[in-house]
Amino acid sequence: MRKKIVAGNWKMNTVMGSARELAKVVGNELAARPDLGLGKGKEVIFFPPYLFLPEVVNICADKRGVFAGAQNCHQEEKGAYTGEVSALMIKSVGATHALVGHSERRTYFNEGDDLLAKKAEQLLGHDLTPVFCCGEHLPEREKDNHFNVVKAQLDKGLFWLEREPFRKVVIAYEPVWAIGTGVTASPAQAQEMHAFIRGLVSEKYGQEVAEATTILYGGSCNAGNAAELFANPDVDGGLIGGASLKADDFLQIILAL
Numbered sequence: 001m002r003k004k005i006v007a008g009n010w011k012m013n014t015v016m017g018s019a020r021e022l023a024k025v026v027g028n029e030l031a032a033r034p035d036l037g038l039g040k041g042k043e044v045i046f047f048p049p050y051l052f053l054p055e056v057v058n059i060c061a062d063k064r065g066v067f068a069g070a071q072n073c074h075q076e077e078k079g080a081y082t083g084e085v086s087a088l089m090i091k092s093v094g095a096t097h098a099l100v101g102h103s104e105r106r107t108y109f110n111e112g113d114d115l116l117a118k119k120a121e122q123l124l125g126h127d128l129t130p131v132f133c134c135g136e137h138l139p140e141r142e143k144d145n146h147f148n149v150v151k152a153q154l155d156k157g158l159f160w161l162e163r164e165p166f167r168k169v170v171i172a173y174e175p176v177w178a179i180g181t182g183v184t185a186s187p188a189q190a191q192e193m194h195a196f197i198r199g200l201v202s203e204k205y206g207q208e209v210a211e212a213t214t215i216l217y218g219g220s221c222n223a224g225n226a227a228e229l230f231a232n233p234d235v236d237g238g239l240i241g242g243a244s245l246k247a248d249d250f251l252q253i254i255l256a257l
């Protein structure tokens with residue numbers, strides 16, 4: 001069954017105290033709202049900085065449908081890679097998900113699709129759910145090349161997977177021009193790209209898998225526009241940056257799911 005998800009990518013924000021507080025305030029509010037249906041086809045995922053991941057995992061542990069994941073992972077299993085964090089480490093603290101190929105990783109850390117494919121493989125090998133991010137830059141959209149860009153990212157990063165491991169993957173469409181800019185894709189632009197992505201999944205893995213694949217929208221999604229975006233048939237929730245750092249805003253977005 002296709003899951004609906006709201007995920008908060010905290011990026012390089014918070015310190016231990018504020019990370020704990022944010023996860024607790026949101027988590028406790030969600031735990032008090034069984035009517036939201038979390039755990040029954042709906043999920044909330046926090047992506048805190050690595051250091052705070054065990055703390056956030058603990059806060060989520062007794063809350064149905066609320067999970068914690070990492071913002072990245074290294075592509076190798078283990079070894080002499082000073083400063084890096086492996087999928088096995090992420091798994092060992094009880095996290096369940098990890099972002100792969102966020103545009104900030106692609107841009108600032110030169111992560112390309114071949115590398116991202118290895119990261120996805122590592123995560124799946126440890127039974128973690130990759131949330132694979134894709135999306136075009138503004139000049140690519142202006143040249144009407146956005147569909148080709150996203151297709152190439154998915155082809156190289158994900159579509160080499162066999163059908164069964166692919167079923168575990170979540171896709172996040174994040175147009176780079178909308179990330180952190182306050183400019184959101186219109187609901188029509190989001191729906192158009194999400195339907196295109198689902199069509200690609202269907203061509204590769206068949207309609208049943210495509211219908212079951214969760215495709216999130218990311219890029220200046222906030223409490224004011226989430227409901228309009230999530231109302232589209234192929235938009236299954238959101239990957240939220242800035243607005244996930246404010247408990248009230250993030251809760252409003254979850255209510256829009």
Ligand code: PGA
Nearest residue numbers: 179180219220240241242
């Ligand atoms: P934003 O970030 O909501 O602040 O635009 C989204 C993201 O980077 O995942």
